[in-house]
Amino acid sequence: MIPTYELYGEDEPASARFWVHCETIPARSSQYHWEIGLHRHVHFFQILLVTGGSGDALFGSEIVRFEPCAVLTIPPAINHGFRFSPDIDGHVLTFLASRLPVRPGEPNQLGAFLQSPRVTQLDDNHADSGLIRESLRRLCQEWQDRRGGRTLLLEAYLATALTLTARLAGQEAGDAETTDENDRRMEALTAMMHREVRNHRAASFYAKALGISPTHLNRVVKNKAGVSTQDLLMRRLLEEAQRELLFTPGSIQEVAFRLGFADPAYFSRFFTRQTGTTPRAWRLREQQRLSPRASGDAVTGSS
Numbered sequence: 001m002i003p004t005y006e007l008y009g010e011d012e013p014a015s016a017r018f019w020v021h022c023e024t025i026p027a028r029s030s031q032y033h034w035e036i037g038l039h040r041h042v043h044f045f046q047i048l049l050v051t052g053g054s055g056d057a058l059f060g061s062e063i064v065r066f067e068p069c070a071v072l073t074i075p076p077a078i079n080h081g082f083r084f085s086p087d088i089d090g091h092v093l094t095f096l097a098s099r100l101p102v103r104p105g106e107p108n109q110l111g112a113f114l115q116s117p118r119v120t121q122l123d124d125n126h127a128d129s130g131l132i133r134e135s136l137r138r139l140c141q142e143w144q145d146r147r148g149g150r151t152l153l154l155e156a157y158l159a160t161a162l163t164l165t166a167r168l169a170g171q172e173a174g175d176a177e178t179t180d181e182n183d184r185r186m187e188a189l190t191a192m193m194h195r196e197v198r199n200h201r202a203a204s205f206y207a208k209a210l211g212i213s214p215t216h217l218n219r220v221v222k223n224k225a226g227v228s229t230q231d232l233l234m235r236r237l238l239e240e241a242q243r244e245l246l247f248t249p250g251s252i253q254e255v256a257f258r259l260g261f262a263d264p265a266y267f268s269r270f271f272t273r274q275t276g277t278t279p280r281a282w283r284l285r286e287q288q289r290l291s292p293r294a295s296g297d298a299v300t301g302s303s
Contacts, residue, residue, distance in 0.1 A: 019096040020154055022140040025050070028092065029084050038081040041074075043290070045097045045104075045114070047161070048072035048082075049136045052089030057082055059117040069122040069133060071165050075104045078117050091140050096290075098243065101159040107225035107232070108190045109183065113166035120169045128164045135161040182220045185210055189221070193236045198260040200237070203229040238274045241267075245283040246290070252279045 025048065029036055038058055050070045057064045057072055058081040066072060068090070074080050076097045097104070104114035122129035139157035142150045189206055196205070206229070207217040214229070221229045237259070244255045256267035271279045 019099050020139075020143060020158075021094040022143045023092055025084065025088050025090045025092055029082070029088065034084040034086055034088065036082040036084075038079050040077055040079050041094070042077055043097055045076055045095045045100055046072075046074040047093040047095075047136065048074075048090060049093070049133065050088070050090040051133070053085040053087040055082055055084040055088060057117070057119055064119045066119045066121070069124075069129070071120045071122060071132060071136075071161075072118070073114065073120070073162075073165065074117045075114060080117060091136065093136065093139065095158065098246065099155070101155070101162060102190070103239065106190065107221070108187045109170060110163055110166045111190075113169055114162070118169060120165050122168070126168065128168055132161050132164050132168070135164075182224060185212070185217075185220055186224050189217075189232075193233065197236050197240045198258070200260050201233075203233065206233075234274065238271070241271055241279070242282070242286075245279055246286050252283075255279070 034055075048071070050066055050068050050072065052068050054065070054067045057066060058079075059074075060079050100114065102108065102111045102114065105111055122132060124130075135157045139154055139161070142153050142157070188210060192206055192209060203217065204214045207214040210217060212220075218229045221227065221232055225232055227235070241255070241259055244258060245252075248255070248258075250258075252268065253264040256264040259267065261267035261270075268279055271282070275282060277285075
């Protein structure tokens with residue numbers, strides 16, 4: 001049976017302590033003779049920045065070799081392990097998956113990239129490689145320094161590193177689809193949905209902004225995301241509602257108003273229809289699972 005950990009080798013729920021955690025690769029792997037057995041994390045997304053040494057990543061039954069400099073990305077619930085050389089160097093960054101800039105599997109380049117485990121080599125001749133390394137390094141430094149305003153910086157560094165890594169991985173793979181017109185439309189749609197989610201815009205609003213008909217937009221969304229435009233809008237609104245319920249204080253009524261619902265009862269019906277449970281019951285269940293300390297902006301943790 002594949003063991004499930006929050007942090008490797010720890011049984012205590014890490015979600016009770018942090019939404020981001022950083023440590024060096026040697027700090028933990030040296031305790032296990034440089035070999036991390038096959039395991040998984042249910043709620044956490046991991047990034048390894050390898051700056052020295054080498055090793056093998058085990059993604060299920062697949063073995064992928066890596067050498068410096070490289071970025072390894074592992075989504076939640078993926079069985080994985082590592083064999084490191086004794087001179088390994090770099091950092092392990094662990095994030096609560098709900099705090100990623102986009103969810104794995106979202107219909108855009110970054111969502112597709114985050115959906116599967118990857119090893120992305122950083123080419124020193126590529127301008128973005130240095131920025132990726134520096135963003136992850138600064139993220140770890142901000143986490144360690146615990147200065148004011150770090151939550152915004154941590155989120156910005158994370159978004160920068162992941163977006164540039166996804167772009168670099170797409171270029172390495174020669175993925176022509178990432179540059180076609182429909183991909184650009186989906187990226188623009190995703191950005192607009194993020195800005196307008198609380199305004200409850202109709203599908204026709206987004207189609208007009210993109211310069212195409214609602215029918216054409218629906219075909220693009222179905223082709224890229226497998227659902228209708230309306231279903232995608234409802235999914236995005238639900239994700240925002242879940243984020244509000246879990247990570248912000250206030251009553252269900254206050255959450256409903258912040259999300260643009262004039263009638264809290266309608267918000268409750270919408271949420272129940274989408275999830276099969278009421279907002280209050282969902283919030284209580286998730287808070288019990290993740291601990292109230294994980295629902296704030298405090299960023300704490302230990303090695």
